[in-house]
Amino acid sequence: MLSFHFETGDFARVRFPAKPAPLVELKLSLMMTRRSDSAVVFGRWRRDVNHRLPPTTRPLWDLLESHRGPAFLDPLTSDLEEGLEVVRSTPGAVVRSDVAGLRRLPSPWVKALMARDTQAWEILDRGLRDAYRSVMGPAWTGVRERHSAEFARFALGSAEHGVAAALSALYPTSTWQASTWHIPAFHTREVHLAGRGLTLLPTFHWTYEPLIGAWPDRPPLLVYPAGPGLPVPTTQPEGDPLADVLGSSRARILRLLARPHTTTELATDAGLSLGTTSSHSSALRRAGLITTRREGRSVQHLRTELGRMLAEAGLSFHD
Template structure:
């Protein structure tokens, strides 16, 4: 359980990030690339980006040998350049201690990272090139969409605060969150951790590439940033080409066609006939979509009917 400790002053310093931040969004996407779960909704997205990532982005994987990145990468910045500048301004002793922490027990350290440990300018240029290469491949094609989704999320919370108060906005961030805080502690489902705001305040940042628990940036003398999963559950995708189904690039052509066919409940046999596949294939695709919450299956006697869920009707 993540436990965030508030002081009275911190309640006056809770704010929602007004714009998306490229560096945290990129790092959330890169973590999602390395996550083996979410195969249905993120599997094709992951495969496409892993094939497209240039070699210049490879050093970013060196920075997180066990899936844990050094904290000096945890910066905001309203532009990519501002975020990179904040990373580059990290104090040398913090860079050294964080690299030692993430590589403890992980064997040989790549040569270029030894240069970063020593503060070498060539090593910092490697980090900047890797960040830029990853951004151009992963985020640049969908950044306008991320901005649109962020504006919608920000507006939703602004209206909730105005109409129902801050407490209602906070509890709407994830299922199972409750207020009032007990003893000034806000609990989130997730890995055990205690974060003390101590008057620094809290910034709430939606991220549209991460489907795990909240990601916390807790750096000295800075507001704590809590990045939480937002959006419709699908990874942002580039605009579809004319005539192309936008869902096909995420779910696959057959599963996208199956969802499109469910304008009314259909049996497995009827789905198979409409898709031009065997009943066993239609059943397997329906089972995968059911596991993702995109359709329901109801048995009446010997008949099985599949229907789209409300979540499926929200998909583009």
């Protein structure tokens, strides 16, 4: 059983990143390839991934096991380059501490990592880059799409029913006892949030129990399996799904309203007439996707948070 002990202020400090973390998803997908369960669902995916991984990624297997891997490999950043920079700057003491949690003796290459050997860290950087390109690159559109849907589900659930209910919805089998959230698991762990809050991150390759990251100076991290429990598709749908739902003109307007526009400016940037722009803006406003306010003799249109989430979900395909 995993038990998260909330204090009063912790509910206000529950955080859900708006974008997925590339290195977290990469690490968990690589760990998933080392497992042997769910062969019917993941067997073909594992064979395909192992076939695509280039030789430069082989040193990573000195660090990754089927159910654990060093925490320094997967910082919680939404930008790949930023994450790789965080990895490269990991102090040797942190590497030694993380490696000590593995069930194997460190290889000579891992020992060189712990000693901050320059060549060893270049091998790690190359391995992570090539692994991301081979494994995450083809699936990243699907990961972003699923993350956006999960983010919206939690945000809307929190707004409508409260944070505790939204947390329960992540795990329908979880329970609350007073201010403690219990998640069924094979192992036992007590996590006292102590006013630091909790960061939630869905993963779409990992299908085992949730993983917990804990640091003395940061909120604990709960990485939980989400989605249908199937490999993320590696094919990108054709077209623009946002335009399929809203129509191309309204999708274009919603994307333009990442910054305020007057009706005239919006018509010019969207390449539409004033009357057509006004009609589309009214429809988007009624749907709660944009807001309109008067400033002097003109009006200003801007996306709402719901509009932003919808527009950014479509960016996975549009960009």
